[in-house]
Amino acid sequence: MFESGMTLKMAETVGQRQRYAPARRQMLRGLGAMAMAGLLAACQVVPKTNGPATPPPPTNPDNNVGPGLPTDTDRHRVALLVPQTGANADVGTAIANATTLALLDSRTERVRITTYDTAIGAAAAARQAVADGNKLILGPLLSEDVTAVAPIAREAKVPVLSFSNDSGVAGNGVFIMGFVPGQSVERVVAFSRAKGHLRFGALVPRNVYGDRSAAAFRAAVAKAGGTLVAVESYDRSATALTGAARRIANAGAMDAVLIADSGGNAIRAVPVIKGAGNKQILGTELWNTDAALGSNAVMRGAWFASVSDGLYGQLATKYRARFGKAPYRLASLGYDSVLLTVRIARDWKPGTNFPANRLLATDGFGGIDGIFRFSNRGIAERALEVSEIGAGGFRVVDPAPTKW
Structure with a gap:
C-alpha cells in the first residue's frame, strides 16, 4: 500500500502489447514486494536541510523575492513531493522525470513545478512547499508521508494529489491516484461471475494489502451474486x-x-490448489508486472484485472529516449497528475487557491493509464481491463471501458 518502511524497488522492462506478448506490462513490482505497498529538468529540488544565510534585500525593487522562490504571477506554482534520496530515490526520480515529460508534451506555460525531497522529511518538505507559495501538492508516494503532509497542507488550504494507493489516507483534502487493489478484485470477480463461475474462494497474505483485498473480495462476490x-490467510513464508x-x-x-499476492507466490500456490480439482485462478493488479507468469504452464488461463498498458508503452519509449533508461511503472502517475493539473489550470487564476472541487468532475480525466475519476472519498476510480495469462505473456479478454 506504499506504506511506512517499504522499499519500492520496481524494475521494469516494457514490451509491445500484442496477443500473448511476452512481458507486456511492468506494473508495480514494489506492490509485489509489499503485496500485501531525474531531477526535473524544469524544476527545482528543495531539500529539508538548512541552506545558506538569507541574502540581503535586492537593490532592484521590481525584483520581488518571496520566502523561498521568486514570485511568479503568470504561472501556477505546484509542488512535487517525492523521494529524491534514500531507498526509494529511483522511483521518486522516475516520477519527477515523467512530470517533466508531461510539461513538455502539454506545452503548457501556465504551470511551474518545484520538487521537494520527502526522504529527508515529508513534513518539512510540505512546510517548505507551502511557504514557497505552492497551491497544489503532487505526491507524496508513501502513505506514512501522506499522513505527515496532510494536516500541513490542509491548514494552508492546499489539496494533496498523492501517488499512494492506500485508501485509508484519502479524504479531507487528500486525493489518491494509486492503483487500489479492491478495484481490481471487484473487476476480475465480476468478469468471472459473468463467465458462469458461482462459488468463490480466496487466498490472501496476512497484512494490510491482504486484509483489504479480502474485504473487497467478500463485497465483490456478494455484489456479483x-x-x-x-x-x-497466511504469513509471508513458503510453509504458511x-x-x-x-x-x-x-x-x-x-x-x-x-490469489491476492505476487505472481511468484501464485506460482507456488496454484499447483496445490488445482491438486484438488481444476479451478479458475484469479489475480490482482500485482500480476501485471510479472513476466514469469506467462512461462509457467500452471498459470495459463488465469485472469487478472489492471489498468491498460496501451499508452504506457509510448511513454516508456519517450522516457528512454530522453533519460537513457526504462522508467518505473509508477512514473505514469506523475505524468497523469500533470495532465490533470494542466486541464484544470485553463480556468484557474494564478496565485489563487486550487479549485479542488474540479477534481470531482463526473466525467473524470484521461491519461496514460486510461480514464479515471475521483470518488467523494478522494479515491481514484479506474477503468480496468481483464487479461488472461497464456504461453509467454498476456492477452486482453475484456477491454477497459473508454468512458464512464
Whole structure:
C-alpha cells in the first residue's frame, strides 16, 4: 500500500502489447514486494536541510523575492513531493522525470513545478512547499508521508494529489491516484461471475494489502451474486503459503479462487490448489508486472484485472529516449497528475487557491493509464481491463471501458 518502511524497488522492462506478448506490462513490482505497498529538468529540488544565510534585500525593487522562490504571477506554482534520496530515490526520480515529460508534451506555460525531497522529511518538505507559495501538492508516494503532509497542507488550504494507493489516507483534502487493489478484485470477480463461475474462494497474505483485498473480495462476490466458500490467510513464508493453499483446496467445491499476492507466490500456490480439482485462478493488479507468469504452464488461463498498458508503452519509449533508461511503472502517475493539473489550470487564476472541487468532475480525466475519476472519498476510480495469462505473456479478454 506504499506504506511506512517499504522499499519500492520496481524494475521494469516494457514490451509491445500484442496477443500473448511476452512481458507486456511492468506494473508495480514494489506492490509485489509489499503485496500485501531525474531531477526535473524544469524544476527545482528543495531539500529539508538548512541552506545558506538569507541574502540581503535586492537593490532592484521590481525584483520581488518571496520566502523561498521568486514570485511568479503568470504561472501556477505546484509542488512535487517525492523521494529524491534514500531507498526509494529511483522511483521518486522516475516520477519527477515523467512530470517533466508531461510539461513538455502539454506545452503548457501556465504551470511551474518545484520538487521537494520527502526522504529527508515529508513534513518539512510540505512546510517548505507551502511557504514557497505552492497551491497544489503532487505526491507524496508513501502513505506514512501522506499522513505527515496532510494536516500541513490542509491548514494552508492546499489539496494533496498523492501517488499512494492506500485508501485509508484519502479524504479531507487528500486525493489518491494509486492503483487500489479492491478495484481490481471487484473487476476480475465480476468478469468471472459473468463467465458462469458461482462459488468463490480466496487466498490472501496476512497484512494490510491482504486484509483489504479480502474485504473487497467478500463485497465483490456478494455484489456479483456469487457464493463465498472460504477465505484463507497466511504469513509471508513458503510453509504458511502452502498450508493455506491446501486449506483452500479442501474447503469445499468452488469454481474460482482469487490469489491476492505476487505472481511468484501464485506460482507456488496454484499447483496445490488445482491438486484438488481444476479451478479458475484469479489475480490482482500485482500480476501485471510479472513476466514469469506467462512461462509457467500452471498459470495459463488465469485472469487478472489492471489498468491498460496501451499508452504506457509510448511513454516508456519517450522516457528512454530522453533519460537513457526504462522508467518505473509508477512514473505514469506523475505524468497523469500533470495532465490533470494542466486541464484544470485553463480556468484557474494564478496565485489563487486550487479549485479542488474540479477534481470531482463526473466525467473524470484521461491519461496514460486510461480514464479515471475521483470518488467523494478522494479515491481514484479506474477503468480496468481483464487479461488472461497464456504461453509467454498476456492477452486482453475484456477491454477497459473508454468512458464512464
